[in-house]
Amino acid sequence: MRYTKNQRKLLPTTPGIYQYFDASDSLLYIGKAKNLRKRVSQYFLDTKHLGEKTHILVSQIDSISIIETESEFDAILFESELIRTLQPKYNILAKDDKSPLYVLLTLHEELPHILYIRKHDIQRLYIRKKDALFGPYQSAHMIRSLMRTLRHIVPFCLQKRRNGKPCFSSHIGLCSPCASEIQGMPGGKLKQESVRVYRSHVITLKHILSGKSDVVRRSYAREMNALSKHLHYEEALVIRKHIESLDVLKRRRFDPSVYTQSEQKIDDIYQMELSDTLEVLHRFGITIHSLERIECIDISNTQGTHATGALTVSIDGRMTVSEYRKFRIRTVQSPNDVLMVSEVMRRRLSHTEWRFPELFVIDGGKGQIQAACSVLDEYSCTIPIIGLAKRFETILYYHRRTQSFQSINLSFDRPALHLFQRIRDEAHRFSKSYHSLLRSKSMTRES
Template structure:
């Protein structure tokens, strides 16, 4: 492998000023766009020796045929130019956003003579003020229905408004009480504009002022026995309270902020956004991001915020899980967008992280939602028949297999500092998990992970040989579970003899070579072998100097990654259960230490490690444990 790419510019040719760079392929297609405060320092990272680059970065620079850059005057200009180029060229190695433009918004067309409230997915209505997004379109309609009871503004179409104003006859929605604009004949254009201002102020977070005013007016009308007016204010108050009831109170009054939570793995990221106005969640949305290069949370925040505020007004405060390196420049860029949306010369936006208190609690809730959304995204992707078929075909082609891997088995080893060594075997058939055929192995002694892999596969492959005694031994040594919990019926045990098309181990070249040795020693033919290294998501084959790189975001890599993660989960679960069972049985053998006292000990210390490290005096502080029993526990655990 060459030390670096052939198109590397000379160090002196690259300027040290801030700017934006573009990697292009031989056909002129832009592959990646990035920004830098110092172009020379940033680009030199890409032209380091290829073997030292992250695998995904290496794939990007080797796919390119050249690099170009544009020098700008300030870091803010580089941020703006990067944003423009990403939108223009849609580079494949930049972050890919999914379904973030499908959410409905409540919009008020402030640029119109008589502003109208409507439901829209169009972010480019001239002069409109947007609220939301809302998770469902019916949620927007419900909000509008309640709001026009409190603030009767125009809801009819532009054509209906124009016809009504020309003829002097109320529009049809106005005739049935569904439109409160000047076209209804009930208010003037000036009066309607004042109501619109109140509508916008309430939606922007000015809750208490309008609720207090409606309550005061209702009581005043009742005292002067103007019951018709009192009923009107009562209906207005009920509508306002109904809108507020739909918005959970999460922060103090007058807090306007957007909060972003991010959960990501090697292939994708899930984003959960909470829109908080007046201390209440007024909107939320979630979307998925496909990752091509290896980005950390702070780098994802940079890309996500640029996309999230396309055509929208940022609030004064944005809460994120990690601050990007260009925090000040991003704040200035967002402030400019806020000023443009409000028609003012300046705007101020602050990026913050939630350290403690109510904002940290809200971030925890958003993060939980992001985790669930990422899991749902993976589940839906796995259940897609077309995607699974494509994944199996791509795996076959990438690994050079003669047939598609209709049955795949993946193995992972788990241990606790070299003790309690266990291994797992998970099975996928036709791209779907077959949990009734999962297996767990206990390993009595092992020198390292490669030795453990060799032992496990030797035992598993023995079941595919003609020797019945070897088969019986392998079956006896494997703990057979259905979905990791209850034993499989004896009639189903014969499924352990089904040979896989593809055998995958969790690990790189050393683990693959250990598996290949076990496969060769078994004499079993017709099984293809591969390993997946978690750090770079590389696929290693036996006796290969370089890994197979599957495209990021591909269905093939997604399926193999899911196999590996399932094997890891299954092994960890078994290892933890054995660890807990072992320590519980040891403690239960101590005279005077029953189940309730064992639970108290584990609850008090939180872990076996803490209990083993505790002195007798600390153990004696546990409820029901005296000094003599504490000394006995300490001596037993120290053996």
Template sequence: MEIEKKVKIAPDTPGVYLLRDKNGNIIYIGKAKSLSKRVKSYFTQRDGKPLKTHALLKKIEDIQYITTHNELEALLLENNLIKQHKPIYNIRLKDDKTYPYLKLTVKEKFPRLVITRKIKKDGSLFFGPFAPVWEVKDNLKTLSKIFQVCTCKKPIKEKSSRPCLNYQIGLCSAPCSGFISTDKYMDFVGKLKSFLEGRVEEVLKYFRSEMEISADSLMFEVASRYRDAINSIQRMVQKQKVIGLGGKDKDAVGWKIANNRIAFCVLKIRDGRLVGHVEYSFESIAYIDDIDACESFLRRYYERETSIPEEILVSRDIRDKEVIQNWIKDKKTAGVKIINPKTGKRFELIKMAQENAAVALKQYEDKSADTMNKLEKMKDILRLEKIPQRIEGIDISNISGKMGVGSVVVWEEGKLIKDNYRKFKIKTISAQNDYQMISEVVTRRYKRLLEEKKPLPELVLIDGGKGQLNIAIKAFNELGIDGVNIISIAKGKSILKRTGREGLREYSQEEVYTPSSDTPLKFKKDSPVLHVLQSIRDEAHRFAIRYHKTLREKKLRYSVLDEIPGIGKKIKKELLKYFGSVEKIRKSSVDELCKIKYIKSKTAIQIMDYLETGQN
């Protein structure tokens, strides 16, 4: 069915629409109160729409409709489908991972406060996101000193006879060693939670009360600790700008559009203070107008945001205000208002958010221009047919040919796209043969892309010399792939250079090999093009080594117990903890095995039969 007919048959009901390209891939997902009106709006009055929307319209080959009972159902379905399919033209907060969160593990017996970049639905409380990274690390140290809450990376499972270093330097109360009662520790956790939620005065009031009680009881050392905690809290609060809007917590959302890119800034105001702000910039997204973009951003942002305010301030009246308010209300279990202020202090907040968005947009534009300049130089120096917007780096890692692995990392438009990384366990070679390992990785990687009809990179960078480059080119030729440039980078001979007061220093000049010449290209040490190639090569090297290390560690942990059907990690751990070795388990009896946690007579007999028959 032609696309025009698909548009005409769109139902006049709430629902979700899926736009597909010629390969059947979903490239955009949207929701609407009226599917008919929304879809038709894409194909009318095209002149006023952003360039990315025009690019989207050129790629649409099919439209699928899913109707719902109401707008709220459509919004929930849209969110789920976007998370599942990750369309390229939708707003997705991919930049979240650059912002850290503070995670309070309230479901554990002794909750911990840790920094994380991933939000998981494990019952923990998340506060943030925060920027910059160094500031949240400083805050974590200060908070651990004030509230004496554990900041260890791993959960506290068993009592430790000896507390860790954090206790020795006054950053933890050592609940793992029983140096503080559970009730007292949980009291501190509660106050920490209140502080992170912005209820600063409540926490200060508590500490002042405890300080006075301790002083009246002549417990001056304890009182001094409370005094220090009060001073530390006040110093942290002083760094936050006072907005002068008491009462309700607020988020001010501002945005700026220029040159086919849109940037959002969220100012977070808690208890009348600006406690943080985050910025997001998007380029490859499609939207009808800035209100449509704002609505999409609000849905993505508050889908994962844990600290939801009572008011969300925006610079324009949005069409889906009631639907988004009701959806957020279900998450927050309290009323949320989306307000478009025209005057007053709320309006000043919006202006501040818009100014920050404009600054963020300028920074992104400058960075993009710098990246494009580097790519243009790369194209000229390497004599490429076109600017390499997407570069893939390939490396291998092994020990004398054993446990060989390969890695592919993806660099796109100035940044590494970790979601697209791939790792390979070498299957065809067990001897030391780097060339054949490169060939296997190249063949498997790009044969898969061809089969899945996915786009190929403009440039492939191999870690190695001319030999590795030639074997990669041969693999591409055997796959019948044309139009992909392939180069390799290797360290040249070490030379000694005089470096000021440090004297002589060993330095290896990088050599870049291309198919058209046997003589490698040599760049100056400060060449921006070389820095891009080095960063991709180093990332591929890091990723390969990490995977190889993981496999080595897995092999070291391997035991004959892993081969016994029905024996999982828990039973294996308990067996080795009790007996110390597989040999001692083999010499034991069924009755002894039954003393072990999780092991019953049937499992014990199965273990003994397997070990005695020598099936290892």
């Protein structure tokens, strides 16, 4: 539907695509919006914050055409397709400035790669007919965020292949089966089946990026029902989680501005995460009123050898590297993460000169959490502990008084989950890097 610029108040408040045309009916610009009326009005109501290029664009707008979509997610996909096809003048200029991103699925390969590429890469790379190319996406941050979100719906690998070594994401269900691990498998039925499953995941990703998310949802629903019918309830639960994540994605607002705002805006985002975390803790019955300092413990070892522990620290929502601490495990020689967590927690609490946190986070399940709580009891310490279990990112809390566990599964767009994941992933990275250093030194001495 076409509107004059003076009719912008008549635009719908639904998600969709807007297209600006000049007086000669030449297409100037294509954009997407969660709320078409609100987004288009922003161009005309407050022009002080607009850059010079946008001022020129607004002065040339004569009419506005809109295409309504079911969700902003659909608008993102449709926007990139229209820009690639129609090449609007001001989108081309924006692309020169911002170097937009494309997503390439190398489907001609046995184990397809998922790559972020730029326009100049398209001319350099040999893209086959079987491959799938999506974009351009005007915000690189937004599409990276979208791809991270999509891994909760269909697992796929975004990391470099490491000759048989699984990536970290495979441990939390975001890359399963892991392409890197499959690559190192010997030939046989297991590898053939793993390749088939991984390729099916990439094909599903292709369907979603092609705007066929409804087809994917119906396929998942059929698969879930079939698994339940054959009493495979655990596998059915995994598929149900994918369906729930897809439904959340369709409702989610993708706002690239949150990645490009001022420091004040970033502080607001951290504050939102902390406020949401307090709300989650209150659901566990944890009555704390601030989260200035959060500490996370993670363990890394190879069958008990070169075992390390890491302590990472978040202050006011920001990771504070100067407060990180690393521990070489001294008392445990076997692959026993529970005992290792106990040792690290005991050594941490012995440092009374270090400021204590308002909350401990443990990367692990019930065993690790109970072990950490036992050490806290030894020190008569009442600091609460929560655990972030892998696979479904389940948040666990151990009620020491009743000796019982309570769990919560947050939707993946909850700010609290983002905070827990950030501090957990950083603890894993820090612990793993120290573990790798010790292994490397040991191998050097042996050689």
